[in-house]
Amino acid sequence: MATLAAPVRLSAAVYRVLLRLLPTWFARGFAGEAAHVFTEVAQVEYEARGLAGLAVLWRRTLADLARGIWQERSTYSTFAAIGPMVRHALGVLRREPWLAGAVVCTIGLAVGSATAIYTLAYGILLRPLPFPDSERVMAICEIAPETTGYCVASPPNVHDLGALTDAVDHVGVARTWRYRFQEGAESTPLTTGIATPGFLRAHSVDVRLGRLFTDDELAAGDNRVIVLTHEFWQQWTGGDPEVLGRGLTLDGEEFAVVGVLTEASWVPEFGHARAWAPLTASPDNPDQRDWRGFVSVARVAEGATVDEARAELLATYAGLTSEYPDDLAGWELQAPRLREQLTGSAVPVIRLFALAVGCLLLVGCANVANLLIVRAQSRSPEIAVRAALGAGRIRLGTQLLVESAVLAFAGGAVGLGLAFIFVRLGIEIAPPGIPRIDEVGVDLGVGLFTVVLSLATAAAFGMLPAVRVSRTDVGDVLRGGRFGDVSTARIRRAILVVELALAVTLLAGAGLGIRGFLRLTDWDPGFEQNGLVVTWMIADFSQLKSGVEIADRFDEAQRVVAALPGIDSVGQASSLPLYGGIETGELLVDGGQPGGELHMVQHFDIAPGYFATLGVPILEGRDIQEIDGTDTEPVAVINEAMARRYWPGGEPLGAEVSVGGHDARVVGVVRDMRPFAPTEPVRPAVYWPRRQFPRGATYVVMRTQVAATSVEGLVRERPAAEVPDVEVTAFSTLRESAGRELVSPRFQVVLLVGFAGAALLLAAVGIYSIVSYGVAQRRREIGVRIALGARPHRITSEIVGSGVRLAVAGCLFGIGAAAVLGRSLESMLHGVSSTDPVALIAVAAFFVFVAAIASWIPARRAAAVDTAGALRGE
Amino acid sequence: MKPEAFTILLTLLDGPQHGYAILQRAQADPAARGVLQPGSLYRILARLLEAGLVAELSSADVPADADSRRRYYRVTDDGRHVMAAESERMAALAATAQQRLAGS
Known part of the structure; x- marks a missing residue:
């Protein structure tokens, strides 16, 4: 036979392999002949019609082979023998239990752990959030990469982003707000979400009764309206269908119920919110562009993709940055999918x-x-x-x-x-x-x-x-x-x-x-961790209006705690290692930016006795003292890290610093406290007297020689009992927090x-x-x-x-x-x-x-x- | 009898053939076109050999001009009897069908 063309040789080789699928008797007797004949046919077809001819031949051949294999197999009833084969297999495996056991355990362990991780990964990372079209909802994150890296947003910025971006329709902000809910003589804390209507609409929340509040109801005077969650509606009214229009007394003011959410309505990160009120229904002023204590979401408009919406939002934000450089410099916008934002960590x-x-x-x-x-x-x-x-x-x-x-x-x-x-x-x-x-x-x-x-x-x-x-x-x-x-x-x-x-x-x-x-x-924070107890104390804002009043009450409470048996010393601070809420602000030294650049430093407000209670020594100058009040010069203590960074080899004492707009004169340097994460550097920090920067809540730190449990009851009850309008809400030891x-x-x-x-x-x-x-x-x-x-x-x-x-x-x-x-x-x-x-x-x-x-x-x-x-x- | 087997026997009634020739003749016959492929050809041949309807030519009987690498097959006497019976059956069937078609 003449030399064969390459496609024919390849076809012949493949055919020979496929023939092996036919039973052994065929392979022994006829496979060679069959392959030979196939090659001849293939050669003839190829010469006559080229590759197309071969293709037709293959189609016929494959059908023929499939039929042949099926017929031969059923003739010899291989498939019919599966049942006995399984029985035979079980018998064989029983004769070698160790080997069979090892294989089964190996597969079981591998498959089991893979499935479990798949389950967890799917459940946490990949499953869409449980509300309609949740994959089209994005988180709006203003991030200052230099300092916090947290996803935050300010209401005016979000408002402008929404108004200037066509690719998103519902945009809004929200934050948690705790009210005191008064019912008859009793008052209990009530956690709510305060939000713009767009925030709720972006999450596709639905009402069972009434309506959501509207954009018009954000205006002062109209904003005393509230929407109840299904759960709170059940609990408060027992599911009363006539609840609309009823009044709810929060922080001494009357809120009218305008709606009740459906049971399925769900807003991630606000699972604890029992009701929703307009954003403006808190004493804060959410109009400040540089106050970013909010979370924000946007829903992509019909006809746009998430990527398009993101690109448009970033462009809009760039425009806002040039319009408001004071408030937006150093910040950048990120807009991940809400699901990714929630699970990113x-x-x-x-x-x-x-x-x-x-x-x-x-x-x-x-x-x-x-x-x-x-x-x-x-x-x-x-x-x-x-x-x-x-x-x-x-x-x-x-x-x-x-x-x-x-x-x-x-x-x-x-x-x-x-x-x-x-x-x-x-x-x-x-x-x-x-x-x-x-x-x-x-x-x-x-x-x-x-x-x-x-x-x-x-x-x-x-x-x-x-x-x-x-x-x-x-x-x-x-x-x-x-x-x-x-x-x-x-x-x-x-x-x-x-x-x-x-x-x-x-x-x-x-x-x-x-x-x-x-x-x-x-972890060695730079002080003795054992014997430290921490509580969280808040003031009742409906009763205490001025900062001085609150500071007085907190001081009074501190004196009560100090006098308790078993308590050696007491201090207060707005935050301490392991307890969140660290704040940062822009630093000015002697009226100007150090080196002409934006520097953000941590700031804390503390009461006298804080450093002494922890056991962190003052290295230079003096500690915050009782005499530092509203009528004396504003002072600050800085940490070593700050002194090293901004006064290398120099003298920080006496310098004028301003952090986040609060001016003070440096009067002392305190030893660094190491953050919990070993890789994290000690950040520059400024400590002010709380009296000169009063606010409504504080951590109370106590050192005790006795077991924490034996002082817990007294610490929880006595200050609240003896000092009006002050509440102690948490109690833990520093060791427990470190353990967490x-x-x-x-x-x-x-x-x-x-x-x-x-x-x-x-x-x-x-x-x-x-x-x-x-x-x-x-x-x-x-x-x-x-x-x-x-x-x-x-x-x-x-x-x-x-x-x-x-x-x-x-x-x-x-x-x-x-x-x-x-x-x-x-x-x-x-x-x-x-x-x-x-x-x-x-x-x-x-x-x-x-x-x-x-x-x-x-x-x-x-x-x-x-x-x-x-x-x-x- | 399956059409493939019938086609093979039909071809072999003309005289001993090798496998490729059977295939070629089957392709040339309009009534048998497309029935046989190399794989099924040999599977059916194997069955026919097993049943004694077809036999392989011994080397002595192979024509002198034949390709020595090929195997040649012939119909046995049993094969002829079976073919005769089968064609009678088919003729009777065909006649019945035509009668009924004409009558309807």
Whole structure:
């Protein structure tokens, strides 16, 4: 025959491969002829009509082959034999319970943890927020990257953004506001949201009764209206349908109920708000462009995309910045999707665990692959016999596939069960503050995910031995050889080293995470943490109008607390380490910006005794004192960090500073207090006397020698009882607060250690199975050597050595990978380097130790080989 | 009898053929066009061989000018009997069909 064209040769090759799908008897007798004839036909078609001719031929051929395979299979009833095959598979698996158990547990663990993480990741990150069109709602964030990085917004800016941007329709701002709700003689706190109507409309809230308040009702005089949440309506009126128009007394003023929200109406981050009032219905003045104590959202208008809306908003903001440079300089606009804004903080953590799950899944797959290869090898004589007795290739392959599928389904079922447990466990031990975690539940989609995952595992690793078996030379196996010994040994070792490397990567990650966590627990704020108790005290604004009045009451309360038994000293501050609410403002030194640039510094207002109570020394000048009042010169104490930064080598005492528009003369320098996060620098800070900067609430810090619980009752009751219009609302020790800061990092470390532990277990099983298989293979050789006088402990150490060598190889790759991937751990490392030698060496040593134990178990068995039996080949 | 088997036997009634020739003749016959593909040809041939309706020519009987790499097939006596019975059955069927078509 003339030389064939390339497409014809390719077609012929593919056809020959496809013919293997037909039963063995056909392959033996006729495959060569059939391929030959096909080639001729293909050549004729190609010469006559080119590639089009070949295409037509292929279409016919494929249909013909499919029919042929179907007919031959049903003739030999391979499919009808599935039932007996499953029974047979169960019988076979029962004969090797350890191996089957190992495979099922491996698949179960891998699938279970992957599903659990998928569930959590989906539930927290990917699920749309539960209100209509929520994916078209964006958060409006004004961010000052220099200082806070928080997502905030000011009402006038948001108003202008909404008015000047066509691509968004409903835009609004809101914040939480606490009223005192008066009912008869009783008054209770009532948390509300105060908002512009656009804020509620952007969240698609709906009314069950009445209406939302309108833009007109933002005007002073018209703004005493309120919309109740469904929950509060039920609780307050028992679901009274005639509630509209009723009055609600808040802070001594009458608010008219104009609407009741539906039960489904939901505004993220305002879950605690019981009612909604117009933005202007609080004593604050929300007209200031530079007051950004609000959250804001915008809904993308019909016909625009989120990206278009974002681009338009940014352009509008740039325009506003040039119009109001004083208020907007140093700020930038970001407009992420609301969902992303709400869950953004969890993204790095979830991503990290996705990585960990991927590692664990691969470790599990590698283990299953190795176990199944070992299994196929140990069964090769049986399979060869069956092939010799006439069992078809497809039949045998199908049998192996069915066995793997049974394993995979069992593993999948175990995995699904574990997934439920893991998700529950995850929610249970999760620290508070992970957004939306309370809404997470295992759902149907996740079940499907698990099933697909376990089937994919079955297909991938069930086919592997099936393919190998189909290549087995029956005669060779029956003569006592085993198929592909050398090459599979190499493949298994390679798979194992990859598996070990992945396990070491996870372990190293956990090791680094633990080091980082320990670093976090080492917090030294610069004062003694034990014996510090903190409460939060607020004044009743409906009664106390002037700042001086409030300051007097707070001082009075402080004197009451100081006189309590067990209390050594007392101080007050607007914020302290671990307790939020730190404020920043623009710094001016001697009337000008330092270096002509914008500098933001933290500012606190404190009462005398604050530093003394903490035990932080004044290094230069004097402390804030009782004499510093409204009628004396405004003074300030600065911290070392501020003195170093703005008066390097100079004298800060006596300098004029202004922060956020509040002027003061520096009279003292106080030692730095370290923030909780070890990587965070100490920021410049200014402390004012609270009397010269009064406000309505304060932290009260007490030092006590006795147990906090024994003073709690007195501290909660006495000031409120003895000083009118003052309320103590919280009570905690600084230690408890520090403990709370550790909950979230501990959660992450515990999860990571869990993953690493699972991976270590799988890796140990992997080493054990490889080494014990090797021992079984070499039984005869070992018997001979012992018979010739080899010492058993030599044999033992040799075998342990082979396992340890694999572990060391895995370690080298794994540690390398960890050092690189360690960067993704950054948020957990708290300044510990990702190449931290202590963590990495400890992990490597531990891993090699575990590997040595895993190989020692089969090695000991090898040394105890019954020489005579081994030599007889039993 | 399946149409593929009938086509193969029909072709072989002309005398011994190799597989490709069977395929080519089947393609040339308008009534059998498209019935056979290389894969099904050999599957059906295998069944016919098993049933004893077709036999492979021994090397001695292969024509002198034949391609020595090919296998040649011939119809056995059993095969002829089966073909005769089958064609009678089909003729009777065809006659019945035509009668009914004419009558209706």
